[in-house]
Amino acid sequence: MAFVKACALSELESDTPKRVEIEGTPVSLVHTEGEVFAINDICSHANVSLSEGEVEDCAIECWLHGSSFDLRTGKPSGLPATRPVPVYPVKIEGDDVLVSVTQES
Numbered sequence: 001m002a003f004v005k006a007c008a009l010s011e012l013e014s015d016t017p018k019r020v021e022i023e024g025t026p027v028s029l030v031h032t033e034g035e036v037f038a039i040n041d042i043c044s045h046a047n048v049s050l051s052e053g054e055v056e057d058c059a060i061e062c063w064l065h066g067s068s069f070d071l072r073t074g075k076p077s078g079l080p081a082t083r084p085v086p087v088y089p090v091k092i093e094g095d096d097v098l099v100s101v102t103q104e105s
Contacts (some may be wrong), residue, residue: 003091003098010095012036017060019051025101027088030055030071037071038088038099044069045081 006020012031019041020027026041028051041051043062050069053061059068059077067081074084091098 001089001100002102003089003100006038006097006099008095009036009092009097012097015055017051017053017055019049020099022088022099022101027099027101028060029090029097029099030060032071033058036090036092036097038090038101039069039071039074040086040088042085043067043081044076044083044085050085 004022006022006029012018015032017028017030020029027038028041030037032055041049043050045067046064048064050060050062053063058071061068065080068077069085074087089100
């Protein structure tokens with residue numbers, strides 16, 4: 001599993017999503033509840049950016065239709081979304097936020 005620097009931890013505001021692109025994959029980074037989470041930035045229902053939504057209770061809400069996705073699992077918590085979005089492993093090294101979007105073979 002290859003980890004890539006996504007941003008500096010100091011760049012992340014609490015409960016405010018930050019969109020980054022890692023190896024061509026759009027990712028929303030969220031610093032909440034003392035952890036940093038990485039979730040695919042595209043809503044599985046409407047193909048819009050999740051990083052434009054709100055964060056609450058370790059979930060990110062899609063701004064367009066209101067579906068929320070658990071930041072830990074990517075699972076939707078309500079309609080209209082029914083499919084999860086991918087989540088990615090995160091490591092913090094000093095002030096670096098490292099994310100892996102690749103799957104081991």
